[in-house]
Amino acid sequence: MQTFDLEGFLPYRLNRAAEFVALRFAAQYKARYQLTRPEWRTLAALGSSGRSMTATEIGAHSSMHKTKVSRAVFSLEQRRWLQRREDGRDRRFEHLALTAQGQQAYSELTELASGYQAELCSMIGAKNLEALSTGLGAVERVMKKWKGL
Amino acid sequence: MQTFDLEGFLPYRLNRAAEFVALRFAAQYKARYQLTRPEWRTLAALGSSGRSMTATEIGAHSSMHKTKVSRAVFSLEQRRWLQRREDGRDRRFEHLALTAQGQQAYSELTELASGYQAELCSMIGAKNLEALSTGLGAVERVMKKWKGL
DNA sequence: TAATATTAGTTGCGATCGTAACTATTGTTT
DNA sequence: AAACAATAGTTACGATCGCAACTAATATTA
Numbered sequence: 001m002q003t004f005d006l007e008g009f010l011p012y013r014l015n016r017a018a019e020f021v022a023l024r025f026a027a028q029y030k031a032r033y034q035l036t037r038p039e040w041r042t043l044a045a046l047g048s049s050g051r052s053m054t055a056t057e058i059g060a061h062s063s064m065h066k067t068k069v070s071r072a073v074f075s076l077e078q079r080r081w082l083q084r085r086e087d088g089r090d091r092r093f094e095h096l097a098l099t100a101q102g103q104q105a106y107s108e109l110t111e112l113a114s115g116y117q118a119e120l121c122s123m124i125g126a127k128n129l130e131a132l133s134t135g136l137g138a139v140e141r142v143m144k145k146w147k148g149l
Numbered sequence: 150m151q152t153f154d155l156e157g158f159l160p161y162r163l164n165r166a167a168e169f170v171a172l173r174f175a176a177q178y179k180a181r182y183q184l185t186r187p188e189w190r191t192l193a194a195l196g197s198s199g200r201s202m203t204a205t206e207i208g209a210h211s212s213m214h215k216t217k218v219s220r221a222v223f224s225l226e227q228r229r230w231l232q233r234r235e236d237g238r239d240r241r242f243e244h245l246a247l248t249a250q251g252q253q254a255y256s257e258l259t260e261l262a263s264g265y266q267a268e269l270c271s272m273i274g275a276k277n278l279e280a281l282s283t284g285l286g287a288v289e290r291v292m293k294k295w296k297g298l
Numbered sequence: 299t300a301a302t303a304t305t306a307g308t309t310g311c312g313a314t315c316g317t318a319a320c321t322a323t324t325g326t327t328t
Numbered sequence: 329a330a331a332c333a334a335t336a337g338t339t340a341c342g343a344t345c346g347c348a349a350c351t352a353a354t355a356t357t358a
Contacts, residue, residue: 004259006197010269010281011171012190016212017288018167022160024295036344041161048155055307063165065346070308092306092353110153120159123291124284132159132284138277139166145272146173185314205336214316219338241323241336 014139025116029109038064038072040109043081043098047106052085052097063143081105163288174265178258187213187221189258192230192247196255201234201246212292230254 006012022037029035035043045058053061059069073096076082081102087093098106121129155161171186178184184192194207202210208218222245225231230251236242247255270278 004197004263006193008282009193009262009266011167011174011265012193012211013285013289014163014167015171015190017285017292018160018163019212020292021288022164025160038344041164044155044158044161048153056305062161063168066307067309067346068344071344074308090306090354094307113158114153116160117158120291123294124287128284128287131280132287133157135273135277135281135284136162136166138273138281139170140162142269142272143166143169187314203336215337216316216339217314220314223338239324239336243337 021120025113028112028116032112033105033109035109036072036075038068039076042069042072042076043102043106043109044113046082046096046098047103047110052095054093054095058096076102170269174262177261177265181261182254182258184258185221185224187217188225191218191221191225192251192255192258193262195231195245195247196252196259201244203242203244207245225251 026037026040029040041062041064042058045062046053049061055066055069055073058064058073059066064072073082073084077084079101080099083097083099085095085097087095124132175186175189178189190211190213191207194211195202198210204215204218204222207213207222208215213221222231222233226233228250229248232246232248234244234246236244273281
């Protein structure tokens with residue numbers, strides 16, 4: 001009677017894979033930098049964009065709740081990895097940018113990340129990786145469409 | 150100088166996609182059944198397996214921490230959606246199975262799930278879905294390998 | 299321009315989480 | 329068999345989370 005296949009259910013599979021893959025990487029940066037997941041994600045968003053961003057932009061970009069972003073920004077600021085600059089025209093906005101120290105940390109962390117990515121890729125295989133990337137790209141387009149509404 | 154590409158970093162992409170896709174579905178079962186995410190995942194694992202499972206098996210299957218599983222089991226038991234049965238040979242084990250009520254809830258929820266899956270599929274497209282599935286399958290094999298060690 | 303709505307970001311608070319320590323049971327070693 | 333290790337599951341507790349309410353600033357409307 002049951003025609004539903006959990007093993008084929010996308011949210012379930014995505015979550016399981018994401019959780020597993022993220023945890024192994026989190027163990028590395030937690031041990032070395034005492035960074036939390038939201039902190040790393042915020043740092044990564046800023047570092048990779050190469051420019052300043054607002055908290056809202058960071059949240060939209062990385063699918064994080066705004067309170068998560070707010071707290072991550074606070075603690076990165078405490079570490080002096082990040083600086084706030086008020087927008088002169090619209091003072092509701094805060095432009096967030098990495099400090100030199102933050103840039104340094106980011107570049108160290110991307111070393112870790114690249115190593116992990118390489119490890120994943122070699123286990124997954126180039127062909128499967130390409131398939132995964134294609135599929136994720138499609139999901140990302142759906143995300144944009146739904147967020148746009 | 151930076152050669153790291155966050156947009157290509159698998160843990161980041163997977164997490165973002167998983168979070169987004171899961172949240173939209175969670176909104177549905179939260180509203181109708183006041184179910185939490187770990188509760189739904191536990192119910193789904195049990196329902197789809199069609200047999201009884203131990204808490205450890207559920208955790209391994211769905212990548213959930215054992216305390217999460219423990220609490221989800223407790224609250225599903227309170228709802229009378231799930232029953233525990235002690236293993237006669239090894240009393241450390243508890244065999245968990247859905248009650249008739251739990252089965253009923255499961256089948257209603259799989260209706261929701263199927264609808265959501267269909268919506269996703271139509272947005273993503275059959276071809277991309279197949280690619281995603283191939284890629285996730287590869288990740289799942291890596292998970293098994295790493296868990297096995 | 300006064301009233302109202304909207305938006306960016308923060309915070310109080312109750313709910314949830316995960317680590318570590320725990321109980322209970324079984325397996326292994328000597 | 330006594331001592332020790334390992335495993336299933338629970339729980340105390342501090343950390344983290346997200347909802348809702350908040351502040352502050354800007355945009356819109358009457």
